Amino acid sequence: MMKLFIRYGAEVNSRDCDLWTPLHLAATCGNITLCQCLCEKNADLLALNTDGNMPYDLCEDMATLDFIESEMAKRGITQELIDETRLAAESQMLNDVIKFASQGGDLNCKGNNGESLLHIAACSGYGRVIDFLLSKKVPVNATDDEGWQALHLATCYGQ
Structure with a gap:
């Protein structure tokens, strides 16, 4: 098929x-x-x-x-290319979030299911993105539409 x-x-x-x-x-x-x-x-x-x-x-x-x-x-x-590929997504998100913030974007914005940027970064284990967001005082306990915090997602996805 x-x-x-x-x-x-x-x-x-x-x-x-x-x-x-x-x-x-x-x-x-x-x-x-x-x-x-x-x-x-x-x-x-x-x-x-x-x-x-x-x-x-x-x-x-x-x-x-x-x-x-x-x-x-x-x-x-090669292993080097594999490692670079894995880091590229996190680096891209970090660059996008920094640019978004510098243009006055709301770092507390939510997606269709109430997920925040912090939720998205937590699912993927993007520590540098999480560190940046928390340094900008994004609420660590914000919930999505299911009542999940970023901590729930990090735990669920083994991060």
């Missing part, structure tokens, strides 16, 4: 609301055949989901993991 969807134009690196790609899913399921097909179509091996996981982080099947790691090596993906 996957090959059929791709043949008809499905985006190999499409993302869901949690930024999971088809390769994240195939790796999680330990489906080496799907991983091979996706990699043949240039699936993004460095794609980060909202938990900060790349497809290989989620793979528990040794044969599938060996394939993904071999594919990473073939593409010249």
